[in-house]
Amino acid sequence: MTEPMYMPKAALENLIALLRGDGYKVLGPVSRDAGVAFEEVRAVSDLAAGVRDSQEAGRYRLEPGVPGEIFGVVNGAGSLKPFFFAPDENLIEVRREGKSFKSSEVIPPPRRLAFVGVRACDLAAVAVQDRIFLHDRFRDTHYETRRKDVFMVAVNCTRSAPTCFCASMKTGPEATAGFDLSLTEMDECFVAKSGSSAGEAMLERLGLRTASAGEAEQARTLTDRCAAGMRRQLDTSDLPRLLYEQADSPRWKEVASRCLSCTNCTMVCPTCFCHAVVDQQEIDGNMSRRVRQWDSCFSLEHAHIHGINFRPRIEDRYRQWLTHKLASWIDQFGTSGCVGCGRCITWCPVGIDLTQEVAAIRASAIK
Amino acid sequence: MKPRVAVFKFASCDGCQLQFLNAEDELLRLAGQVDLVYFPEARSRSLPGPYDIAFVEGSITTPDDARRIIRVREESRYLVTIGACATAGGIQALRNWADVEQYRRVVYPSPEFISTLSTSTPISEHVRVDFEVWGCPIDKGQLLAVTRSLLSGAKPVLPAYSVCMECKRRGNVCVVVARGEPCLGPVTRTGCGALCPALNRGCYGCFGPANDENMESFVKLLAQQGVTGDDAVRRLRGINGYVRLWRETADAIAAQKK
Numbered sequence: 331m332t333e334p335m336y337m338p339k340a341a342l343e344n345l346i347a348l349l350r351g352d353g354y355k356v357l358g359p360v361s362r363d364a365g366v367a368f369e370e371v372r373a374v375s376d377l378a379a380g381v382r383d384s385q386e387a388g389r390y391r392l393e394p395g396v397p398g399e400i401f402g403v404v405n406g407a408g409s410l411k412p413f414f415f416a417p418d419e420n421l422i423e424v425r426r427e428g429k430s431f432k433s434s435e436v437i438p439p440p441r442r443l444a445f446v447g448v449r450a451c452d453l454a455a456v457a458v459q460d461r462i463f464l465h466d467r468f469r470d471t472h473y474e475t476r477r478k479d480v481f482m483v484a485v486n487c488t489r490s491a492p493t494c495f496c497a498s499m500k501t502g503p504e505a506t507a508g509f510d511l512s513l514t515e516m517d518e519c520f521v522a523k524s525g526s527s528a529g530e531a532m533l534e535r536l537g538l539r540t541a542s543a544g545e546a547e548q549a550r551t552l553t554d555r556c557a558a559g560m561r562r563q564l565d566t567s568d569l570p571r572l573l574y575e576q577a578d579s580p581r582w583k584e585v586a587s588r589c590l591s592c593t594n595c596t597m598v599c600p601t602c603f604c605h606a607v608v609d610q611q612e613i614d615g616n617m618s619r620r621v622r623q624w625d626s627c628f629s630l631e632h633a634h635i636h637g638i639n640f641r642p643r644i645e646d647r648y649r650q651w652l653t654h655k656l657a658s659w660i661d662q663f664g665t666s667g668c669v670g671c672g673r674c675i676t677w678c679p680v681g682i683d684l685t686q687e688v689a690a691i692r693a694s695a696i697k
Numbered sequence: 698m699k700p701r702v703a704v705f706k707f708a709s710c711d712g713c714q715l716q717f718l719n720a721e722d723e724l725l726r727l728a729g730q731v732d733l734v735y736f737p738e739a740r741s742r743s744l745p746g747p748y749d750i751a752f753v754e755g756s757i758t759t760p761d762d763a764r765r766i767i768r769v770r771e772e773s774r775y776l777v778t779i780g781a782c783a784t785a786g787g788i789q790a791l792r793n794w795a796d797v798e799q800y801r802r803v804v805y806p807s808p809e810f811i812s813t814l815s816t817s818t819p820i821s822e823h824v825r826v827d828f829e830v831w832g833c834p835i836d837k838g839q840l841l842a843v844t845r846s847l848l849s850g851a852k853p854v855l856p857a858y859s860v861c862m863e864c865k866r867r868g869n870v871c872v873v874v875a876r877g878e879p880c881l882g883p884v885t886r887t888g889c890g891a892l893c894p895a896l897n898r899g900c901y902g903c904f905g906p907a908n909d910e911n912m913e914s915f916v917k918l919l920a921q922q923g924v925t926g927d928d929a930v931r932r933l934r935g936i937n938g939y940v941r942l943w944r945e946t947a948d949a950i951a952a953q954k955k
Binding site: 362363364365367388389390391406407408412417418586587588589590591592593594597598608610611612613614615623624625626629630631644676677678679680 | 720723726727729730841842844845846848849854856857858859861862865866867868869870871872873874875876877882883884897908909910911913914915917918
């Protein structure tokens with residue numbers, strides 16, 4: 331990582347233009363409907379600048395922000411997940427050939443994607459998904475193809491949403507890995523750092539000067555203050571053991587009385603990777619597509635195996651989700667499945683908050 | 698010999714059987730796979746049974762139809778209901794909460810010619826149904842998938858989880874969370890492609906209940922959004938209002954009010 335550089339706000343335009351010139355499709359937070367989503371940006375004016383998000387459990391609103399602030403929105407429902415782990419994709423096509431058949435893998439076309447404005451929690455989530463899809467010899471071709479040619483411009487958080495708890499998950503608010511460039515937005519400028527050789531080359535092309543000690547210090551203060559001011563937290567101490575021991579906690583039934591089992595938390599979670607594989611046949615029976623679709627451990631079908639459903643009640647499924655996310659995920663992948671982005675809290679229609687659920691389970695365990 | 702396929706209409710608007718004709722490209726290929734021996738909306742030739750697959754659209758609202766559906770069942774190997782009317786009683790099941798006698802007198806100049814039942818009921822209340830395709834109207838893709846499965850001798854499978862899953866796959870911004878819109882999506886079966894939320898509208902529940910909804914919590918959510926009493930009842934007593942879980946939920950809200 332190079333030293334912090336001073337980057338005037340106008341240079342962001344230049345950065346987008348350079349990335350586009352290099353053949354990247356540049357994506358950043360764009361206002362859409364009543365939220366923001368990562369969509370193509372051709373210029374800074376396409377970004378959701380000058381607005382901020384107001385988030386709480388079960389509620390999301392965009393509000394007028396600070397004039398001149400470009401990255402005022404902490405996050406929207408969409409993470410980077412759909413770009414690498416597609417919500418709906420063809421895996422193979424099988425064609426009938428006389429009395430036999432031929433199957434061919436469908437590989438997504440190559441493309442270069444550059445993301446501008448990625449938060450630390452979402453970078454951490456990409457690392458979690460990389461571990462799932464690209465581990466050892468078990469590599470998911472589709473994920474790998476989509477993930478390959480990516481340039482990441484992180485933006486360090488200087489403001490958290492009330493639903494954020496990345497500080498307690500140790501994934502933010504400052505991006506520490508997984509980016510090519512990171513920016514800290516201040517009133518008049520950015521402080522930029524590179525996190526890769528590609529990022530370093532880009533900083534050189536942008537022709538920036540080294541940030542003064544005062545500028546670098548100010549950027550650090552902003553992220554430190556953000557971390558210190560984060561209201562929500564998840565106490566992760568002894569967490570796998572606590573959840574395993576509380577498998578029969580009455581809290582599961584209680585939360586299930588509120589849970590709609592609608593799957594929204596898992597759909598917006600940037601690390602949830604459950605999927606279903608379905609065959610879609612052409613009507614003449616001569617061709618069949620094997621399609622992978624996002625699925626959820628909250629769907630009744632997901633726990634259905636031959637002849638039996640082993641998680642028939644909502645309480646079974648909520649427990650499965652939370653225990654996997656925060657406990658068995660660690661056994662399985664060596665990392666927590668939660669990055670503290672808070673999306674499952676905000677986008678739950680009835681506002682179920684996993685930090686509260688864990689706190690309640692912990693409290694009842696002590697008694 | 699190609700499988701003999703029939704499409705029957707009961708009390709309905711024809712929108713669901715139209716999905717066959719809307720299949721366009723696939724329609725010709727479908728016609729190559731099956732013998733459409735009875736489909737009055739599509740062709741004038743109508744042949745008697747037996748049928749390998751009978752698609753049944755519409756609900757039972759007359760004494761004649763209550764007898765006719767038994768005959769259809771007897772003549773058919775597989776009976777598949779298509780749409781909210783055949784599967785749940787349809788919008789016309791609103792009569793189940795009203796006085797049909799009064800309608801007959803008020804609406805028709807010669808009410809003595811009208812022979813009707815006091816209820817609109819789904820096909821499954823009259824005969825055994827092999828598979829139900831939900832929706833108002835049904836989804837063309839689902840209809841073709843079910844047809845293909847039956848032709849292949851495979852058990853048809855359609856997803857029964859909530860609209861939310863499909864809504865999120867599409868990348869829609871949730872209208873409940875971001876707009877405070879009442880939306881039946883969390884308790885409604887998927888299949889429409891999350892059409893209304895994609896247009897920033899709440900879901901109307903056209904595909905009926907999802908397979909594991911929590912109505913108690915959902916009613917509380919509606920109440921938080923200011924949807925209570927008659928308003929809540931009306932939202933639940935819509936296209937699929939007579940389906941048991943939604944019927945009982947709406948009836949309970951209506952009873953509470955009184």
